[in-house]
Amino acid sequence: MEAGEIGGALLFVLAAAAAVLAAVSTGAVDFSHPPAVGGQLDFQETISWFTGVYNGASYSSGAGAVSLAEVHELWVRVRGRVIAPALQVTVWACMVMSVMLAVEALYNCVVSLGVKAIGWRPEWRFKWEPLAGDEEKGSAHYPMVLVQIPMYNELEVYKLSIGAACELKWPKDRMIVQVLDNSTDPLIKNLVELECETWVTKGLNIKYAPRSGQKGFKAGALKKGMECDYARQCEYVAIFDADFQPEPDFLLRTIPFFVHNPKVALVQARWSFEFCSEWHREPVDEDTKDVLRLPFQS
Numbered sequence: 001m002e003a004g005e006i007g008g009a010l011l012f013v014l015a016a017a018a019a020v021l022a023a024v025s026t027g028a029v030d031f032s033h034p035p036a037v038g039g040q041l042d043f044q045e046t047i048s049w050f051t052g053v054y055n056g057a058s059y060s061s062g063a064g065a066v067s068l069a070e071v072h073e074l075w076v077r078v079r080g081r082v083i084a085p086a087l088q089v090t091v092w093a094c095m096v097m098s099v100m101l102a103v104e105a106l107y108n109c110v111v112s113l114g115v116k117a118i119g120w121r122p123e124w125r126f127k128w129e130p131l132a133g134d135e136e137k138g139s140a141h142y143p144m145v146l147v148q149i150p151m152y153n154e155l156e157v158y159k160l161s162i163g164a165a166c167e168l169k170w171p172k173d174r175m176i177v178q179v180l181d182n183s184t185d186p187l188i189k190n191l192v193e194l195e196c197e198t199w200v201t202k203g204l205n206i207k208y209a210p211r212s213g214q215k216g217f218k219a220g221a222l223k224k225g226m227e228c229d230y231a232r233q234c235e236y237v238a239i240f241d242a243d244f245q246p247e248p249d250f251l252l253r254t255i256p257f258f259v260h261n262p263k264v265a266l267v268q269a270r271w272s273f274e275f276c277s278e279w280h281r282e283p284v285d286e287d288t289k290d291v292l293r294l295p296f297q298s
Helices: 003-025 043-055 068-118 158-166 186-201 217-226 250-260 282-289
Strands: 145-151 175-181 206-210 236-239
Touching (some): 003 068, 145 158, 145 217, 175 217
Parallel strands (some): 145 175, 175 206
């Protein structure tokens, strides 16, 4: 079980416990008193009641057949002792989780507005300096970077994404572009492979890595790509979706955060739409992207 699933389960348990405590404290649920009708509910007696009604036999604590009034009394017991408390606890649990979601949304809004108001930048907290060249080491001064591009039947954008990754400003002998093709269309697979071969002839270190099967989908393709021998030689990994077109200086602006801050393990850049004015959902999408980590276009 993943850590996120464990955290979600623990959060649900805490919400349910808080709901029970709230229901008991307000008197909505009282487990210390018997039901209002007919006293304590006995399990064996309940089974006998339902068995007698189902089989058409006569059952009662005394003589006589089961009557509708007695069936109604049993239903009132079950409803008051079992169903009603369960529903009340469920309602309280939903109320508690709704409050938690509202608090989380309010917190995110306050943080986002605060960041915009003070003009916070990552450089205030993390050291950032451009990588200075070393005449003795040459390009070896730059760390090895693996650029992963997972693809799945990306006929419309595969050339743009591969071209943008190959044109990143970084020593070509210190960068490996890995195209993880999980396409199911043979024609698209051939086109992507031909595009990779075209960039190889231009001197780019680009690897075409097809994969059969859809296990794990995109995450599975990324994991499979990391198992290659050349991937293990790289110090850093940059991941771009198939329709992403990173700016040429993307690595020059992000890698220094890792180099100068050993405790930094992830740098997430802001992204925007190239043709967002043509989309009717553009205002909403643009607003949601402004809360991401770093102010870099990709």
